[in-house]
Amino acid sequence: MPFTESYSQDEQRLLLQLARYAVVRGIAGLEPERPAGYLIPAELERPRACFVTLKIDGQLRGCIGNLEANGALADAVLRNSYLAAFRDQRFEPVSESERQQLEYEISVLTPMQPLPVSCEADLLATLRPGIDGLLFEAEGRLATFLPSVWEQLTQPEQFVRQLRLKAGLPADYWSDAVQCWIYQTIRIEEVSGDPD
Numbered sequence: 563m564p565f566t567e568s569y570s571q572d573e574q575r576l577l578l579q580l581a582r583y584a585v586v587r588g589i590a591g592l593e594p595e596r597p598a599g600y601l602i603p604a605e606l607e608r609p610r611a612c613f614v615t616l617k618i619d620g621q622l623r624g625c626i627g628n629l630e631a632n633g634a635l636a637d638a639v640l641r642n643s644y645l646a647a648f649r650d651q652r653f654e655p656v657s658e659s660e661r662q663q664l665e666y667e668i669s670v671l672t673p674m675q676p677l678p679v680s681c682e683a684d685l686l687a688t689l690r691p692g693i694d695g696l697l698f699e700a701e702g703r704l705a706t707f708l709p710s711v712w713e714q715l716t717q718p719e720q721f722v723r724q725l726r727l728k729a730g731l732p733a734d735y736w737s738d739a740v741q742c743w744i745y746q747t748i749r750i751e752e753v754s755g756d757p758d
Contacts, residue, residue: 588648589661609633615667617665618664620665624647627642667750686722695708699741699742700731710747
């Protein structure tokens with residue numbers, strides 16, 4: 563199945579509405595589920611992996627996602643929005659007082675592509691700053707950075723060092739066991755808070 567390169571304004575608006583809906587339900591103590599009466603377009607029923615990032619005043623407030631497309635994009639957005647708001651262990655659960663301040667960003671992942679690299683120099687030379695997300699795995703540990711992380715870590719060396727630390731590995735770790743995959747994202751964002 564070919565990967566969609568973009569989503570219409572209506573589809574993007576609907577995905578952002580679903581993200582907000584999941585958080586509002588969570589604040590009320592309810593699990594995420596599809597809202598009654600919403601017509602989900604066929605494009606949003608396709609299996610897609612995604613991450614949902616929540617921010618307040620541009621600062622990270624939660625980020626959770628899935629790396630494999632194991633269900634409809636609409637459902638992944640609902641689930642990951644809820645998890646980013648209430649299950650990201652780096653933060654306290656989102657409160658009602660924060661709801662109107664939340665900024666939502668949805669990153670729809672393209673399929674993972676294996677990146678055969680034999681050394682760190684290969685990896686650094688292959689990565690495209692601002693374009694590629696990277697999944698790094700070694701010794702049973704894995705971590706990923708979305709392409710948006712390049713906005714903070716602009717140099718490939720920084721990007722890879724911080725990703726290894728995120729995986730719980732030494733910053734300069736390398737071995738023959740390293741496996742890497744790259745992907746790109748379609749970024750859907752809203753920074754105006756909750757208009758509803």
